[in-house]
Amino acid sequence: KKLAPALVCMETTHNTAGGAVLPLTHMAGVQRIARTNGAKVHLDGARIFNAAVALGVSADKLAAYADSVCFCVSKALSAPVGSLLCGSTEFVDRARHFRRMLGGAMRQSGIVAAAGIVALETMVERLGEDHANARLLAEGFQQIDPSLVDAAGIETNIVRVDIGASARSAQQWVSDLAAEGVATSDYGRSQLRFVTHRHIGRAEVEQAVAAVRRVWERAAPPRVRAAG
Ligand SMILES: Cc1ncc(COP(=O)(O)O)c(C=O)c1O
Structure with missing residues (x-):
């Protein structure tokens, strides 16, 4: 058969x-x-x-x-x-x-x-807030560096961030961000996964973006700057 x-x-x-x-x-x-x-x-x-x-x-x-x-x-x-x-x-x-x-x-x-x-x-009706906050989070990350995420691709409450261009592994990013009070998880060697939920509002989004900016500045690849 x-x-x-x-x-x-x-x-x-x-x-x-x-x-x-x-x-x-x-x-x-x-x-x-x-x-x-x-x-x-x-x-x-x-x-x-x-x-x-x-x-x-x-x-x-x-x-x-x-x-x-x-x-x-x-x-x-x-x-x-x-x-x-x-x-x-x-x-x-x-x-x-x-x-x-x-x-x-x-x-x-x-x-x-x-x-x-x-x-x-x-809880169902408020999920749109999580989606809007995820979009804001992604826009904040994208402003730090466009290689991190394409905010236009965020459809719901999950934001995956590609930190492959930085000098740190995803695991190091997770512990650096934990030290800044931001909980995230690593996803492979070069991606982080952020999720928005009922306890994440605008203030927490701003806090997470600021924390990622600080870690990125410490971990960013050295840029070749034009002289002068
Ligand atoms: C896509 C997906 N399916 C299923 C599950 C499992 O759900 P449960 O452990 O409640 O069966 C999860 C996460 O826990 C999930 O992310």
Whole structure:
């Protein structure tokens, strides 16, 4: 029997693509190809609400392109913990079975779910602020040096910064910025990853830009200056 793919997965927003949003036409195309070939579609929507807000549509529009969807109520929605798996009743029943087999069941989940409900009810509408702050952050970095980031490419709340032109590794940048009170993470040897969220406002954006400027000035490559 010919082997055929059983499942196609999409991810939006896409974490390692720097919070990029899948266009709806792309999602529709993937769904069509999967259906034609008898495969199911799963949407890794850990950040689905960021994608929905960026596109100006409700999350169910994105979910409609998949048979099953997973999303987090942590991350930008600010709950301390929690992810939800959604799909048909039959699918969810099967998933519950596998969760128990894998040791993932939890009896005391109500208290955790309560925070998730608050997240869903009160945190979705403010995500646009995170996106605007991420854009501001990127614009500030771009002004320090254009090699750091292209601010026009920031779609949601993730800003990846390329510090490859500096004399420091990403790991050194992370500790230098931590000393300045700015939490970031390294992404490979030459990239940093900044994420904006409910606790990051304009003041924190300015603080982060100032900190990156100070580290950049210490770590910038020596420039060849024209004499005179
Ligand atoms: C794109 C993506 N999918 C899935 C997950 C995992 O979510 P969870 O650990 O809540 O299952 C994460 C991050 O944690 C993520 O960034």
